[in-house]
Amino acid sequence: MLPQWISRHSYSPVLSSDDSEAPLKPSMNWTNWLAPRRVRTALVLALLLALVFVVSRFSTLPERLHGFVPTNNQTSTPFMQQEQCNCSSPEPEPVNTATEPAVRWSDFAYVQYVTNENYLCNSLMILESLHRLGAKADRMMMYPEHWQPDNGSDASYPNKLLAQAKDLYGTKLVPIKVKKVENSDDPTWEDSYTKLLAFNQTQYKRVISLDSDATVRQHMDELFLLPSAPVAMPRAYWMDHFFLSSQLIVIEPSEFEWKRVEDAMNHLEGHDYDMDILNKMYDKSCLVIPHRRYDLLTGEFKGTSHENYLGSKEPWDARKALEEAKFVHFSDWPLPKPWLKPKPDVWEKHQPKCVGEGEQQDCSGRDVWLQIRDDFSERRQRICGHKWDNAQNERRSSVPRTPQRLKYEPVFS
Numbered sequence: 211m212l213p214q215w216i217s218r219h220s221y222s223p224v225l226s227s228d229d230s231e232a233p234l235k236p237s238m239n240w241t242n243w244l245a246p247r248r249v250r251t252a253l254v255l256a257l258l259l260a261l262v263f264v265v266s267r268f269s270t271l272p273e274r275l276h277g278f279v280p281t282n283n284q285t286s287t288p289f290m291q292q293e294q295c296n297c298s299s300p301e302p303e304p305v306n307t308a309t310e311p312a313v314r315w316s317d318f319a320y321v322q323y324v325t326n327e328n329y330l331c332n333s334l335m336i337l338e339s340l341h342r343l344g345a346k347a348d349r350m351m352m353y354p355e356h357w358q359p360d361n362g363s364d365a366s367y368p369n370k371l372l373a374q375a376k377d378l379y380g381t382k383l384v385p386i387k388v389k390k391v392e393n394s395d396d397p398t399w400e401d402s403y404t405k406l407l408a409f410n411q412t413q414y415k416r417v418i419s420l421d422s423d424a425t426v427r428q429h430m431d432e433l434f435l436l437p438s439a440p441v442a443m444p445r446a447y448w449m450d451h452f453f454l455s456s457q458l459i460v461i462e463p464s465e466f467e468w469k470r471v472e473d474a475m476n477h478l479e480g481h482d483y484d485m486d487i488l489n490k491m492y493d494k495s496c497l498v499i500p501h502r503r504y505d506l507l508t509g510e511f512k513g514t515s516h517e518n519y520l521g522s523k524e525p526w527d528a529r530k531a532l533e534e535a536k537f538v539h540f541s542d543w544p545l546p547k548p549w550l551k552p553k554p555d556v557w558e559k560h561q562p563k564c565v566g567e568g569e570q571q572d573c574s575g576r577d578v579w580l581q582i583r584d585d586f587s588e589r590r591q592r593i594c595g596h597k598w599d600n601a602q603n604e605r606r607s608s609v610p611r612t613p614q615r616l617k618y619e620p621v622f623s
């Protein structure tokens with residue numbers, strides 16, 4: 211079948227002419243009619259021309275498909291018309307883009323960032339999951355420029371992990387300068403700055419930044435196809451007022467937005483981190499992604515009220531919640547993150563409890579919660595060769611708890 215745009219432009223004028231309809235009329239003596247040599251010659255010529263026209267259009271098709279995604283101004287005009295509409299009038303109807311191979315996945319990327327080796331394994335685990343789950347978009351990691359991917363036997367730990375990300379999980383590596391703040395060793399700020407560098411990755415049309423203290427259970431390629439917006443984020447559903455969660459951010463990188471973000475970071479008020487900055491900038495214009503499925507906190511399995519997460523009084527089913535979730539963030543304070551060995555008494559005290567008594571007892575919340583942690587430990591062992599990290603390396607959750615921190619590490623009870 212020829213696409214509509216071809217039949218409209220070149221094919222139909224030839225076919226609908228009297229010549230081609232003639233054979234369909236039985237009453238007409240068409241052999242006589244074709245007899246004059248000039249008529250036959252003209253017919254043959256016309257057919258040849260039509261053939262040449264169609265072939266020439268098709269031969270450039272791959273290039274056009276390739277060049278499809280608008281690079282400068284995001285116009286809504288489908289690509290075929292932009293090149294062709296001045297060769298005839300009236301203009302052709304818009305091509306049905308749903309049937310066109312219009313999505314070029316290499317325009318999109320899942321982004322990880324690392325500022326030092328402590329969180330590198332977590333990022334690697336996210337990249338491995340996306341690779342294993344068949345994400346179609348690129349995977350990209352921003353890393354300090356003094357590292358070098360190297361899997362030789364005497365390569366350093368971060369260099370080996372970089373090589374692993376690149377060779378085994380098809381990750382694009384982007385070296386960056388980690389910005390230090392003078393007179394401050396607040397690593398959280400460095401992280402925030404580096405995370406927001408995603409706005410500057412203009413080699414991509416859209417990127418998804420995922421926090422690495424989390425588990426990806428299904429890919430999220432569909433988020434790359436959301437209606438255009440500078441950023442799309444889920445709500446921080448654990449907060450009692452409207453606030454956006456920066457655990458998952460869909461970003462359209464651009465020089466303009468990057469300048470705005472950079473400017474905001476250069477004019478920080480108090481202890482603002484990435485989440486505060488983004489809320490100030492985008493709370494009125496952000497596209498809101500449903501937090502249900504896209505930003506589930508592990509603490510939810512400890513909690514007793516689930517209306518905020520579910521969005522209604524729908525009965526809570528821990529297994530179903532995990533089943534449908536695509537992105538699960540580790541927020542279990544005061545328990546440590548799952549790569550830090552918890553003290554036995556803290557572990558006993560703060561893991562989720564079963565509810566009910568005897569026959570009626572329901573332990574599904576605790577079981578699901580343990581399952582998420584066990585899965586994390588097992589993957590960490592497999593991917594990075596060790597299950598536990600040194601607690602000295604911990605960042606955010608070691609910061610004293612202030613109202614500020616509750617945005618990042620809520621407490622469920």
Ligand SMILES: *[C@@H]1O[C@H](CO)[C@@H](O)[C@H](O)[C@H]1NC(C)=O
Binds near residue numbers: 282283
């Ligand atoms: C994009 O559109 C604006 C306004 O319509 C125009 O000023 C600008 O030159 C266009 N840019 C490109 C690259 O076509």
Ligand SMILES: *[C@@H]1O[C@H](CO)[C@@H](O)[C@H](O)[C@H]1NC(C)=O
Binds near residue numbers: 296297
């Ligand atoms: C058709 O488009 C081409 C390229 O954009 C342009 O050079 C040409 O002048 C246009 N022709 C008409 C009739 O508008």
Ligand SMILES: *[C@@H]1O[C@H](CO)[C@@H](O)[C@H](O)[C@H]1NC(C)=O
Binds near residue numbers: 361373
């Ligand atoms: C190590 O390097 C070799 C050769 O370049 C490559 O084939 C292999 O996939 C790499 N392995 C890892 C774990 O990066």
Ligand SMILES: *[C@@H]1O[C@H](CO)[C@@H](O)[C@H](O)[C@H]1NC(C)=O
Binds near residue numbers: 386387407
């Ligand atoms: C932002 O991107 C531009 C273009 O790729 C690059 O030249 C610049 O160094 C980047 N800025 C930072 C702070 O990384």
